[in-house]
Amino acid sequence: LMKYLMQVAYTLTLLLHIFIVLPLTDTRPFVKAHGNVNLKAFVACQLLYLLVSALQIRTGYREGSQYQTLFMKLGTGPVAYWAFMIYQSVPFLFELRTLLDWVMSESSLDLLMWFRFENIYHMLWKDLLYQENRRQNKEIYSGRDKFPLVFKMLQGFTIFTGIILLLLAPIFLFSSINPVLSPNKVTSADLTVELRVRVNSSLAVYNIYQAQAQSVDMSGDDLDAAERYLMTSPLTQKFDPECLLFPRHSSVSWVLPAGPRGALANNLVAHARFLNETKQTFSSSTSTSQAELVFTTYFTRYGPPTAKTVSMEVVSPLTSSQALEMGTMINDISDEKAEVAVERALPRLLNLPPRDQVIKLSKSAPDPNPSDDATTILSLERLDDSLMIWGLRTKQITLAGVKEGFCGMTEYTEEGSQGVLYATMSDRFLSGVVEQLGLDSYSMLALYAFIFVAIGGVVRRHFQFKIEDVMIYEIPNPDYLLRLCRGLRMLRAHRYPGCRRDEIKLFHTLIQMLRSPDILIKVTRNKDV
Numbered sequence: 128l129m130k131y132l133m134q135v136a137y138t139l140t141l142l143l144h145i146f147i148v149l150p151l152t153d154t155r156p157f158v159k160a161h162g163n164v165n166l167k168a169f170v171a172c173q174l175l176y177l178l179v180s181a182l183q184i185r186t187g188y189r190e191g192s193q194y195q196t197l198f199m200k201l202g203t204g205p206v207a208y209w210a211f212m213i214y215q216s217v218p219f220l221f222e223l224r225t226l227l228d229w230v231m232s233e234s235s236l237d238l239l240m241w242f243r244f245e246n247i248y249h250m251l252w253k254d255l256l257y258q259e260n261r262r263q264n265k266e267i268y269s270g271r272d273k274f275p276l277v278f279k280m281l282q283g284f285t286i287f288t289g290i291i292l293l294l295l296a297p298i299f300l301f302s303s304i305n306p307v308l309s310p311n312k313v314t315s316a317d318l319t320v321e322l323r324v325r326v327n328s329s330l331a332v333y334n335i336y337q338a339q340a341q342s343v344d345m346s347g348d349d350l351d352a353a354e355r356y357l358m359t360s361p362l363t364q365k366f367d368p369e370c371l372l373f374p375r376h377s378s379v380s381w382v383l384p385a386g387p388r389g390a391l392a393n394n395l396v397a398h399a400r401f402l403n404e405t406k407q408t409f410s411s412s413t414s415t416s417q418a419e420l421v422f423t424t425y426f427t428r429y430g431p432p433t434a435k436t437v438s439m440e441v442v443s444p445l446t447s448s449q450a451l452e453m454g455t456m457i458n459d460i461s462d463e464k465a466e467v468a469v470e471r472a473l474p475r476l477l478n479l480p481p482r483d484q485v486i487k488l489s490k491s492a493p494d495p496n497p498s499d500d501a502t503t504i505l506s507l508e509r510l511d512d513s514l515m516i517w518g519l520r521t522k523q524i525t526l527a528g529v530k531e532g533f534c535g536m537t538e539y540t541e542e543g544s545q546g547v548l549y550a551t552m553s554d555r556f557l558s559g560v561v562e563q564l565g566l567d568s569y570s571m572l573a574l575y576a577f578i579f580v581a582i583g584g585v586v587r588r589h590f591q592f593k594i595e596d597v598m599i600y601e602i603p604n605p606d607y608l609l610r611l612c613r614g615l616r617m618l619r620a621h622r623y624p625g626c627r628r629d630e631i632k633l634f635h636t637l638i639q640m641l642r643s644p645d646i647l648i649k650v651t652r653n654k655d656v
Contacts, residue, residue, distance in 0.1 A: 203259040235627040248612040308555035316340035325417040336377040343370040352530035370534035373546040395454030402447035418445045439485040472503035475525040481556040497526040607650040
């Protein structure tokens with residue numbers, strides 16, 4: 128009756144969901160039956176399953192066949208052995224089948240007793256397969272021949288190789304030699320320069336320069352020259368190199384009326400006087416007078432999704448001479464271009480890893496060393512009385528001392544339009560399924576923790592010695608115990624008065640025999656291995 132009710136409920140649910148609910152509520156094309164081969168194949172398989180199960184309900188199960196599962200009907204040869212091993216390896220298959228049998232049976236055993244009996248039955252059947260294999264290879268297990276090398280390689284070496292590959296998989300997954308890494312070039316880069324002046328508790332911030340970079344691909348010669356400074360592991364490292372060239376002049380003019388401009392110039396001159404009087408090279412964070420330049424660069428790449436845009440901020444405090452020069456330059460009303468140099472302000476070689484950070488590359492090399500920070504030159508040109516424009520360039524060209532004409536530049540000219548030049552190395556990132564799973568470089572520790580705790584625990588439990596292995600899996604002749612298990616299963620097909628009492632008695636008899644070493648030895652020692 129329970130099987131019949133489940134059959135009806137499942138059939139109605141399947142038909143209503145596929146032919147009524149899905150077409151009315153889901154507009155996706157793959158749920159439409161017209162022209163959908165996959166959906167038609169799924170429905171055909173389900174109907175075939177319902178047809179077979181309906182025949183089972185109509186004709187009933189063959190009496191006396193319930194004591195064996197499907198994989199126990201293949202005999203005791205090698206095919207049966209490996210089929211049974213595969214059956215036990217499939218997750219949840221044994222549990223689902225056992226639960227369904229218990230729900231549908233009219234047994235007096237509770238769920239725990241039912242699972243205990245099923246486990247014992249399967250363990251005894253597995254032992255029978257073990258012992259049959261030993262009997263078929265009696266020359267080896269009697270000590271006459273040694274264990275074949277080919278089976279050692281198939282078992283021991285395969286397991287050893289699998290463990291090593293499992294330990295190395297996360298390193299390969301997150302390394303730059305992973306073939307599934309996606310290119311990660313910089314799609315846009317923005318550079319802003321702010322002048323921050325603090326007098327007592329009043330802070331004034333002036334945005335004096337902002338521009339967007341143009342990406343310049345490196346030629347073969349440029350890449351060969353850059354590899355000496357950008358790559359730390361030339362044989363294993365993969366990245367996307369490029370040059371980011373900013374324009375000389377800001378994309379936005381600097382509009383500041385004469386009054387505020389004069390106040391800014393006076394504050395800068397006063398700051399220079401303050402440093403001279405206190406004999407400080409730079410003002411500290413607690414000083415009442417501060418002046419500094421803040422260079423902020425934003426790099427936007429293809430990925431990863433959590434760190435598409437990374438930023439680098441360089442704060443360069445002004446010395447007394449620099450503050451005085453900037454104050455004089457801002458207050459000067461002449462049409463001549465004025466400049467001020469800030470020593471070692473901006474890096475030239477940058478690494479953009481798949482994280483929210485920018486790494487400045489440094490490498491000891493003879494002078495000139497292109498990995499040293501470049502001196503930055505700020506210029507101010509006057510367009511009219513209140514409209515001015517700032518310019519920005521570096522004194523040293525990136526990799527100029529290594530290769531002439533790097534990224535098309537040989538040297539800066541007074542009339543040129545080139546500004547700051549970065550040489551960047553963008554590490555490639557994980558994309559596709561790995562990206563959707565949320566894995567990034569930080570996930571390596573979590574992945575290794577899962578391998579050692581979860582997978583390592585499973586492997587250890589599989590090879591670890593357990594006392595029940597001796598009591599069950601080393602029984603030389605489990606035929607008597609197997610006949611007892613089969614008899615208990617056959618009772619479920621014969622509903623005679625008192626069958627459930629006999630089922631309980633057989634269950635307790637089986638448990639008593641397994642608990643008594645003397646009885647177990649007597650009923651299982653008839654055959655020799």
